[in-house]
Amino acid sequence: MSNSSGVPEKFEEIRSEIEKAVIPHITVKIVMPEGVNKEEFLKLEEDEEFLQALGDFTKKWLKKRQDRK
């Protein structure tokens, strides 16, 4: 048997690096716009429909940029 203390932080570090290679992704910060409900806004982080819409928007955005070039 052996000790494995201090491991969780290191694991998260290694995992986030590998995950970026296996599932390429970016992390962006969206500041809460004025006039929206805070609770509803915070729930968007887990909202599959919203994330899908963001993915579609990213595709369109990149295509538009490519076309411009």
Next chain:
Amino acid sequence: MMITIIFSIIFALILILLVTGSYHRSVVAMLGALLIIAFGLEYGVFGTQDVVGFVFDNADTIALVIGSMILCEALGRSGLFQFVGLSLISNIGKSIRWFAAIMLLLTVFLSAFLNNITAMLIIGALTLSLEKRLEMDFSELIIYEAIFTNIGGLMLMISSIPNLIVAGEFNIGFSRFAVVCIPLSLILTVVSIYMVMRRMKTAAPLKENLEIDPWSAVKDKKVFYRASLIFILVMIFFVLNDILHIGLGLIAIAGATAMLILSGEEPESIFRDIDWGTIFFLVSFFIIVGGMEQSGVLEVFAQDVSAVFLLFPALAYLFTILVCGAASAFIDNIPITITLIPIIKYISGKVGLSIETLAWSMVFGANLGGNFTPIGSPSIIIATGMLKRKGKNISFYEWFRKYAVFPCVHLLLAGLYTILLVVI
């Protein structure tokens, strides 16, 4: 006589505290070392110079452990091992059994060059990331990977700390270690992969053929090439040490220094991530066992064991594997190895057995025994921790029922291999 009883009580207390895990293992070992020093000096068993000697006699092993830790930490950050992993699993098709076999081979490869904790962290992170991408459940595979880290752990001299200690104590060179241990490690790998593949007969195939760019795991190609070059050079010097006799500790420290200068990483952050607890644990145990050896406690024990082995000499090798294996299932394999070394030396001299074969028995038992229980090795503790986060608990009963067959087969094959070593 009095000191023999006192030292035996201290040692028993240390073992109890290590098994129960009530305190950090390094703190337990440091407390034990302090008690041994205090009583040893008080009863005139040894002087302060002798205490320094207990540590400095093992300076090369300690340097090798520290150097290897720095090397591995910097190598892990360079992305070399992640690159190898992603290269191996890219475009392998959709067969789950083929995928599992490659992941397990990769585990053995990683743990041959890294300590088991780092190897498990890398392979576990890779498996969980693939699980997320493929939307499949790889819980079972994570457990197998943990078991396989202990197979890779006996492959090379640098694969685990017990290997380094045994090699240092018995003057076994890097090449000699590889020549004896790689074949057994490969046999165990092939047999175990076969066992896993049989269990995965009905598993669903992968949902897609993985296409991953391995370079995406590398942050800086320059650092990657530099780190890989230093690593290869260190390996070459380890092999050449049998001719050059530079000292493995010195080679490891030189490699670590080169890595600190050229890796591009902040040395302070590398030093921060080194497992200093293990170093303190190791040094403290050298003092504990050095003191016990000087007091004659270990000799008393060795005399009793020798009496049995004089009747059945051939059993000594198998007995050593079993004792090391069984003890490693519950206690850290580092103190087991350090404690058994003087006993093994005594028995070898008294009964006339091959000291090197007894050393191999220790290496096999200490590395493979950790797979007997879910607390037997750090990689298994990490793997079960990963599953716990996914809401899956593995009890002792479940472990024995599903996974204990692996160490049983491993120790049986290691026993047969040891007999083969004696015969040839």
